Structures are given as structure tokens and as C-alpha cells.
Amino acid sequence: MADVSTTEESTERLEDTGYRLTAPRRAVLDAIAGSNRPFTIEELSERLPDIGRATVFRTIKLLQELDIVCRVPLEDGGIRYERSRSGRHHHHLICSECGSVTEFSDPTLDEAIEQNAETASFELDGHSAELYGRCAPCQRLS
Numbered sequence: 056m057a058d059v060s061t062t063e064e065s066t067e068r069l070e071d072t073g074y075r076l077t078a079p080r081r082a083v084l085d086a087i088a089g090s091n092r093p094f095t096i097e098e099l100s101e102r103l104p105d106i107g108r109a110t111v112f113r114t115i116k117l118l119q120e121l122d123i124v125c126r127v128p129l130e131d132g133g134i135r136y137e138r139s140r141s142g143r144h145h146h147h148l149i150c151s152e153c154g155s156v157t158e159f160s161d162p163t164l165d166e167a168i169e170q171n172a173e174t175a176s177f178e179l180d181g182h183s184a185e186l187y188g189r190c191a192p193c194q195r196l197s
């Protein structure tokens with residue numbers, strides 16, 4: 056799958072999957088492209104005063120389904136979102152010191168998760184995995 060790191064690539068993915076690029080969607084994509092850290096819906100809404108919060112929320116949900124944006128649950132229960140760097144299914148390494156989020160993909164882990172669901176006769180819709188701890192630079196600082 057194509058990298059979705061730029062607004063143009065995200066736009067293409069949106070249109071390829073049959074969604075119209077409405078003005079609010081375009082504005083949300085632009086705002087996301089300009090953010091380098093995980094953000095909350097509130098923070099994103101503040102940067103888009105002309106767009107209703109419900110629209111921002113719905114757009115984020117849509118972008119999440121398309122793997123353009125991903126949901127990052129924090130250890131304290133807070134939810135943040137970030138622009139997906141790989142543009143496909145992945146997991147997160149979340150640093151509790153600096154808040155950095157690193158993506159990783161592991162097909163073996165995905166397979167093991169699916170196996171576990173199957174063994175439990177559980178109908179799986181999806182999964183996410185977050186690893187909490189300290190990133191390498193933060194370990195050096197402490």
C-alpha cells in the first residue's frame with residue numbers, strides 16, 4: 056500500500072475508496088499533515104474553528120478505517136490520534152516520558168492474535184496492541 060504521509064496521498068486513498076473530498080475532509084487532512092505529534096480530537100478541533108466538532112470526529116473515524124489515521128490509547132486512559140506513517144495495520148510503542156509513538160508491524164503477532172480468537176470461538180472484528188515504556192533517547196536521559 057502507498058505511503059500516506061502527505062495530504063496528496065491521503066486524498067488519493069480517500070477518492071480511490073469512493074469517498075468525496077469535501078472541504079471539511081480536505082481541511083482535516085491538511086491539519087493532520089501538519090501535526091508531528093499525536094493529537095486529541097479537541098486539539099484538532101481547536102485548529103479547525105470553521106468545522107463542527109462532530110464533523111471532525113466523523114472524519115477522523117473515516118480516516119481511521121482507511122488506515123490514514125490511527126487511534127493511540129494511552130496508558131492513563133486518554134485517547135490520541137496520529138497520522139499513520141506506514142498507512143497499514145500496525146502496533147504502537149508509546150513512550151511514557153516524552154509521549155513519542157513508534158509504529159511496528161508484526162505478521163507473526165497478528166497471526167497469534169487471530170489464533171487466540173479462533174481458539175476461544177471469538178468472532179474477531181479487529182485488534183490493536185500498545186506497548187508502554189521508555190524510548191531509547193529517554194532511557195539515556197534518566
Ligand SMILES: [Zn+2]
Binds near residue numbers: 137146147158
Ligand atoms: Zn499508529
Ligand SMILES: [Zn+2]
Binds near residue numbers: 152189191193
Ligand atoms: Zn521517550
Ligand SMILES: [Zn+2]
Binds near residue numbers: 184
Ligand atoms: Zn496487529
